[in-house]
Amino acid sequence: MTAPFDPRPPTExxxxxxxxxxxxxxxxxxxxxxxxxxxxxxxxxxxxxxAPHGSCKLCVVKAAGRHVSACATQAREGWEVxxxxxxxxxxxxxLLQMLFVSGEHFCPGCEKSGHxxxxxxxYEFEMLGPRFPHFHPQRPVDASHPELVLDLTRxxxxxxxxxxxxxxxxxxxxxxxxxGIHKRLVVNAPSGQLADTxxxxxxxxxxxxxxxxxxxxxxGFAVPIGERPYDRATxxxxxxxxxxxx
Amino acid sequence: MSxxxxxxxxxVSLGGCFGxxxxxxxxxxxxFELLDQVELDRSPLTDIKTLAxxxxxxxxxxxxxxxxxxxLQEFRVRCRILVAVGACAINGGLPAQRNTRRLGDCLRxxxxxxxxxxxxxxxxxxxxxxLLDQVRPLHEVxxxxxxxxxxxxxxxxxRKFISDLLAGHPPRLTDGLLxxx
Ligand code: SF4
Ligand code: SF4
Ligand code: FES
Numbered sequence: 175m176t177a178p179f180d181p182r183p184p185t186e187x188x189x190x191x192x193x194x195x196x197x198x199x200x201x202x203x204x205x206x207x208x209x210x211x212x213x214x215x216x217x218x219x220x221x222x223x224x225a226p227h228g229s230c231k232l233c234v235v236k237a238a239g240r241h242v243s244a245c246a247t248q249a250r251e252g253w254e255v256x257x258x259x260x261x262x263x264x265x266x267x268x269l270l271q272m273l274f275v276s277g278e279h280f281c282p283g284c285e286k287s288g289h290x291x292x293x294x295x296x297y298e299f300e301m302l303g304p305r306f307p308h309f310h311p312q313r314p315v316d317a318s319h320p321e322l323v324l325d326l327t328r329x330x331x332x333x334x335x336x337x338x339x340x341x342x343x344x345x346x347x348x349x350x351x352x353x354g355i356h357k358r359l360v361v362n363a364p365s366g367q368l369a370d371t372x373x374x375x376x377x378x379x380x381x382x383x384x385x386x387x388x389x390x391x392x393x394g395f396a397v398p399i400g401e402r403p404y405d406r407a408t409x410x411x412x413x414x415x416x417x418x419x420x
Numbered sequence: 421m422s423x424x425x426x427x428x429x430x431x432v433s434l435g436g437c438f439g440x441x442x443x444x445x446x447x448x449x450x451x452f453e454l455l456d457q458v459e460l461d462r463s464p465l466t467d468i469k470t471l472a473x474x475x476x477x478x479x480x481x482x483x484x485x486x487x488x489x490x491x492l493q494e495f496r497v498r499c500r501i502l503v504a505v506g507a508c509a510i511n512g513g514l515p516a517q518r519n520t521r522r523l524g525d526c527l528r529x530x531x532x533x534x535x536x537x538x539x540x541x542x543x544x545x546x547x548x549x550x551l552l553d554q555v556r557p558l559h560e561v562x563x564x565x566x567x568x569x570x571x572x573x574x575x576x577x578x579r580k581f582i583s584d585l586l587a588g589h590p591p592r593l594t595d596g597l598l599x600x601x
Pocket of ligand 2: 331385
């Protein structure tokens with residue numbers, strides 16, 4: 175039997191994502207290759223501008239019989255990768271339920287609502303209820319900065335602000351302290367207050383938060399309910415004007 | 421004609437604002453279709469005060485006081501399917517925003533030190549239900565079978581959810597009906 179005709183240039187490889195061929199180049203991750211091919215694998219802590227962080231695990235897929243993070247796993251020739259299966263989507267729903275109870279996510283009182291990636295992922299994976307008991311973290315709200323509010327009860331520790339301030343803004347405003355259940359975002363100033371750092375509302379670190387932990391002051395609930403990005407579109411579609419959040 | 425009795429539905433508002441019940445009324449003429457299919461038991465809409473064994477219990481609001489807890493436990497015992505309706509039932513909602521403060525501080529702030537109060541004092545009538553130190557969502561106290569989010573869920577989301585339950589399949593909120601606010 176002759177091999178079927180293969181239209182790919184000889185250096186290009188491919189794997190299968192839920193049965194669909196995805197081309198990739200050496201060194202590309204499963205997530206990078208899938209997005210480049212216009213196929214959706216969910217993500218929250220991943221941003222194409224930075225090295226993968228691998229913390230949210232929402233990009234979990236099954237490759238070569240193992241569960242791996244698609245954002246941090248390099249694609250391999252011939253892999254059959256499972257992503258949108260009932261089993262994996264159940265796992266993702268469980269991860270979302272953990273993220274929601276680990277902070278204070280009272281969406282009706284959050285200015286990020288309708289623009290929030292965590293909320294949009296909850297919609298995408300049909301998360302209806304909480305399943306786990308609420309953690310109720312006791313963390314401060316920092317309103318010291320004239321242009322920004324930092325509400326750490328909503329932080330999902332994706333470290334996008336840490337990476338943006340270190341690698342793009344070169345201000346090193348944010349860091350992470352503690353381990354396990356005590357892990358939290360800290361502000362890099364002797365006072366621990368945002369007002370005592372060089373951060374400005376125009377910095378990428380101030381705009382990149384995918385949830386309502388870092389918010390601009392003075393905007394409030396500017397867009398009416400029903401007209402906000404995720405009232406209309408699902409998280410699968412990139413939203414014009416919201417490119418700063420991954 | 422079917423001889424089977426109609427499914428019974430009971431509803432209650434615990435630590436909520438009645439917004440979810442307003443959404444029930446917001447079903448407009450579809451409420452009549454629903455009422456053809458079901459029998460309403462205890463509910464603010466019927467003013468029946470006792471709870472018979474029911475097929476579905478719809479609970480609005482979280483747990484702010486001891487009376488809320490007792491009512492929820494009674495609903496759990498009497499209802500085959502218990503649904504947490506709305507943000508407050510699901511995560512405590514607006515009332516739970518007091519959880520970061522001490523209860524005594526909240527009471528003093530509102531009833532003693534609020535500007536304009538003359539002879540302010542914290543209400544202590546024994547008829548008043550005892551407040552919980554923290555507002556809790558339903559699932560932290562009883563087994564909840566389904567959650568219907570929204571603040572409030574729309575009339576259409578309520579209609580879809582209830583008709584899925586009546587049809588005997590797990591309720592789904594698709595086509596933009598799922599909202600957390
Ligand atoms: S951060 Fe997102 S999920 Fe959390 S309360 Fe705000 S809108 Fe809701
Ligand atoms: S503040 Fe926002 S961007 Fe920074 S780690 Fe927390 S969730 Fe991520
Ligand atoms: S996107 Fe891969 S772990 Fe967060």
